[in-house]
Amino acid sequence: MPTYLCHGFRWTRKLIRIFVILEDLEDAAPDWIVGRDSSAVILERIKTKFDYLPQRLPHQPAEEQSEAQSKHQQEQPPPEQTEKKILHQDDDLTVPPSRVPDCEDSVLVNRTSAVKLLEEYDPEETAISARPFAYVADHVIRIDLSANLLEETAKYDALVKERNEGNWFEKLRDELQADASIGWYVVVNGDEERGVPEYDDEDDIESDVTEQGKGADEGESEPQPEQQTTSSSQQPNKDQLPVPSRVTNQPHSLRHKISRAGLRRLFSKKEASG
Secondary structure, eight states: OOEEEEEEEEEEHHHHHHHHHHTTOTTOOTTOTTSHHHHHHHHHHHHHHOTTSOOOOOOOHHHHHHHHHHHHHHHSOOHHHHHHHHHOGGGOOOOOOOSSOGGGSTTGGGTTSSOEEEOOBOTTOOSOSSOSEEEEEEEEEEESSOOOHHHHHHHHHHHHHHHOOOSHHHHHHHHHOTTOOOEEEEEEBSOSSOOOOOOSOHHHHHHHHHHHHHHHHHHHSOOOOOOOOOOTTSOOOTTTSOOOHHHHTSOHHHHTTSOHHHHHHHHHHHHHHO
16 A cells, blocks of 8 residues: 655646547546556656656666665764664664665656656545546655655755756646645555456356356246146136246237137147147
């Protein structure tokens, strides 16, 4: 159940569908834009359509390793404090880094894009297929355990000041959702894949199909009349003879138009076949 803290705005589903249609994005699913294919297509079109978006150069493995090392060194306390922490694990108050790499996260996989797309989803929800909005963000962090909101907002403000890229995100907001407010949101995605339910055994599928077919056959089949032992001299009573369902379903006047000779021929055929 991925949880994210993001700085951005809500993008309503109606405007998402309009954007996908007008931009002719056949590979994008407007009801689930966080999917790998959908997010890649939408973000690429946003990048080309709005040329004022800042460019994010892809990180090289060496750069990522050096950044991780520098970050780890900054978070490490002085040696004398480290010795104290080793004495007992309850003294370590730092939050461990996420075990999920960015390449395996459906949101952070688009790290080369200045814009990130997010979806909130509850797997127990059965009334609607998707929430009426998604999220467009310029800053996202994944929360596996906890996060200090004041620290994260301070880091974001320092990053924006360092990059000095102008008010491009406000311009993008005006293009996609002019009436939306930009702020901080906690987004919970209960199921990243949203896969179609599958049967555990093929026999379950066959049994379901067999039961459905059996029910349809029983509803459409005609009841067979009981065998009666009547001699040729006996006259069958029309009121006592069962009538097939297709005749019974017809108006009452039509049933009485059937002649007695026709009924005798009908049941003589039934007895002969029996």
